[in-house]
Structure formats: C-alpha cells, structure tokens
Amino acid sequence: MNDNKNIIEIKGLKKSYDNGKIMALNGIDLEIKKGEFISIIGPSGSGKSTLLNMIGALDKADEGFINVAGIDLMQNKDLSKFRSKEIGFVFQLHNLIPNLTVIENVQIPMFETKSSGKEMQNRAMELLEAVELVDKINQTPTKLSGGERQRVAIARALVNHPSIILADEPTGALDSKTGDMILNLIKDIHKKENVTLVMVTHEPYVAKMADRIINVLDGKIGGDNLTKIIK
Amino acid sequence: MNSALGSIDSASWAISILAIVIGGVGVINTMIMTVFERTREIGVLKAVGWRNSRILGMILGESIVLTLIAAVVGIVVGIVGVEVLLSFTPTFGELIKPVLTLDTLLRAFGVAFLVGVIGGLYPAYRASRLAPTEALRYE
Numbered sequence: 445m446n447d448n449k450n451i452i453e454i455k456g457l458k459k460s461y462d463n464g465k466i467m468a469l470n471g472i473d474l475e476i477k478k479g480e481f482i483s484i485i486g487p488s489g490s491g492k493s494t495l496l497n498m499i500g501a502l503d504k505a506d507e508g509f510i511n512v513a514g515i516d517l518m519q520n521k522d523l524s525k526f527r528s529k530e531i532g533f534v535f536q537l538h539n540l541i542p543n544l545t546v547i548e549n550v551q552i553p554m555f556e557t558k559s560s561g562k563e564m565q566n567r568a569m570e571l572l573e574a575v576e577l578v579d580k581i582n583q584t585p586t587k588l589s590g591g592e593r594q595r596v597a598i599a600r601a602l603v604n605h606p607s608i609i610l611a612d613e614p615t616g617a618l619d620s621k622t623g624d625m626i627l628n629l630i631k632d633i634h635k636k637e638n639v640t641l642v643m644v645t646h647e648p649y650v651a652k653m654a655d656r657i658i659n660v661l662d663g664k665i666g667g668d669n670l671t672k673i674i675k
Numbered sequence: 676m677n678s679a680l681g682s683i684d685s686a687s688w689a690i691s692i693l694a695i696v697i698g699g700v701g702v703i704n705t706m707i708m709t710v711f712e713r714t715r716e717i718g719v720l721k722a723v724g725w726r727n728s729r730i731l732g733m734i735l736g737e738s739i740v741l742t743l744i745a746a747v748v749g750i751v752v753g754i755v756g757v758e759v760l761l762s763f764t765p766t767f768g769e770l771i772k773p774v775l776t777l778d779t780l781l782r783a784f785g786v787a788f789l790v791g792v793i794g795g796l797y798p799a800y801r802a803s804r805l806a807p808t809e810a811l812r813y814e
Contacts (some may be wrong), residue, residue, distance in 0.1 A: 529724070
C-alpha cells in the first residue's frame with residue numbers, strides 16, 4: 445500500500461495556548477509514509493486534534509519542524525493552496541453548509557481550482573455515486589440523516605484528489621451501525637484512491653482498523669505501533 | 676420662491692446624507708451579524724482551501740448585492756410614495772411635478788454601491804482574517 449516515502453515528517457513540534465499555560469503539543473516526532481492508514485488515539489485534551497490541525501495547516505505550531513507533502517508548513521505563509529490541493533478534511537460534525545445542496549457542498553473545494561463548471565459537475569457526481577447519494581444531489585443537508593451527511597462530507601474531502609485525508613473522529617456523532625458503515629467507506633476509499641489516511645479517534649475498535657496506531661498523551665507521543673496491545 | 680426652493684433642496688440633501696450614513700451603519704451591522712452567524716461556515720471554507728481574498732470577495736459581494744437590491748426597492752417605494760402623496764394633495768400636485776431622470780437613477784445606484792462597499796469592507800476583512808481552528812470551534 446505505502447511506497448516507503450514519508451509524506452508527513454514532524455520533529456519537535458510544540459504548540460501552546462493561553463500564553464504558554466496550556467501545552468497542547470510538547471515535542472512531537474512523527475513520520476508517516478505515503479499511503480499509510482494511521483490512527484491517532486488518546487484521551488480528551490491529549491493533543492490529538494491539535495496534531496491533526498497542524499498536519500492540515502489549520503493552525504501553526506510555535507516551534508519545531510513539520511513537512512507535509514513536500515511543503516514546509518512552518519515557513520509557508522499562505523497555506524490555503526496547500527489545503528486545497530493536498531488535504532481533505534472529514535470532521536466529527538460533518539460541517540456541511542446548510543443552505544447549499546448536496547452537490548454544491550461537494551463542489552465547494554473546487555472553486556479554488558481552475559476546473560470548469562462541467563468538470564466540477566462530473567467530479568462531484570462521480571463521488572456522490574461512490575457514496576451512493578446520487579438520488580439526493582439537489583437536497584439540502586438538513587433533510588439528510590447523520591450518516592448521509594457524513595458521506596457527503598467524505599465526497600467533499602475527496603473532490604480535489606488530495607494526497608492526505610484527515611478525519612477527526614468521523615464516527616463520533618453517529619450510532620454504531622452508521623459509524624461502521626462510514627468507517628468501511630473510508631477504508632475502501634483509502635484502498636482505492638491510495639490516499640494517506642490519518643484518523644483521530646478515542647475508540648480502540650476504530651483505531652484497530654489502521655496500519656499503525658499513534659498514542660498521544662499530554663502533548664507527546666506515548667507509544668507507536670500499539671496495534672498488538674489494543675488487539 | 677427661489678430661496679424657499681433652495682431651502683427645500685438643502686434639506687433634501689441633508690436628509691439624503693443622513694440616510695446614507697444610517698444605511699451604511701445598517702449595512703455594517705447586518706454584515707457583521709452575517710459573519711458572526713456564519714463563522715463556522717467560514718471556517719469550513721478555509722479548511723477546504725478557500726483563500727482569504729475569496730472569502731473577502733464573497734462577503735463584500737453579498738454586501739453590494741444587498742445594497743443594490745435595497746436601491747431597487749428604495750427607488751420603487753420612492754416613485755410610488757411620491758405619487759401617493761401627490762394624489763392626497765391635488766393642489767400641491769399641480770404645482771410640483773416629480774421628474775425622474777437617468778442621472779438620478781445612476782446616482783442612486785452609485786451611492787448604493789458605495790454604501791455596499793464601505794459597509795461590507797470591515798465585516799469582509801474580519802471574515803477573511805478568522806483563524807480556521809477558532810472558526811470551526813465556534814458554536
């Protein structure tokens with residue numbers, strides 16, 4: 445699956461909030477290979493979501509080194525192009541725009557590419573077919589179930605052919621049956637599209653699905669390759 | 676007569692300027708509320724890679740559209756309102772005939788556009804500078 449080339453390299457990454465009173469990340473060292481499926485686990489407040497936000501360039505670290513898909517995130521100032529091209533986010537709460545239709549929600553990230561209207565339509569339809577929502581393209585998210593909304597969010601995350609999918613507790617707001625369906629969909633997409641998948645979760649059974657498990661505790665990596673222990 | 680008309684003209688200018696100022700403040704207020712209500716949405720747009728300039732353009736565009744629609748409504752209400760008022764005072768109506776020129780219309784749209792730009796600029800700038808993580812956490 446992975447080709448042994450690091451797509452994410454992090455060294456000594458630190459991030460604090462509230463003028464240094466809260467140390468969210470306290471010297472993270474991490475390497476993730478292209479095509480890997482990684483789970484990040486840890487208790488609430490351990491820093492796992494902060495780490496995911498750093499990888500996705502949603503937030504900037506105070507110090508350290510972070511290189512994602514060949515881009516030095518500490519040096520680059522405008523990271524919107526990086527996010528548009530390389531990253532697909534799946535949030536716990538789908539975060540769809542309520543007054544846009546399903547297909548419009550999927551197309552949103554494509555506005556930053558130079559795609560034509562037809563290309564946008566075709567790509568969105570292709571993905572909505574893959575997540576089995578073609579019959580709902582003109583509905584607004586308010587009329588969809590939680591699982592359907594998350595499937596739209598997954599389609600949106602994939603629309604620009606990102607090299608990395610970052611999922612922050614994608615099943616956290618779903619019942620177990622729908623959650624399993626979403627996890628299987630994410631796994632299938634990871635295999636088919638050969639994207640690197642980094643998923644934050646606090647549920648061990650979800651983490652077990654990954655190739656590798658990273659345990660974050662008090663802003664540090666407490667243990668790598670915990671798959672066997674959890675299993 | 677001339678001095679009376681001059682006073683009316685000055686008063687109408689003063690009222691117009693006041694209306695523009697009040698309208699501008701109203702637009703700023705409306706657009707700031709819009710930005711507040713859509714903070715999370717703006718966070719999502721940033722997360723999926725929208726540039727700050729695109730977000731600024733979106734909010735500014737909405738502000739301009741809002742004021743141009745207001746201009747159309749204002750012009751229609753103004754024309755109908757004058758006719759209705761004159762119909763209640765037939766003697767006065769015979770003395771003064773309302774004249775609507777293209778120049779007046781263009782000026783009205785110009786002012787509306789300007790109010791849209793000025794009123795929308797600060798909220799649009801604020802929206803474009805929002806930190807993605809904070810915007811996504813916004814309840």
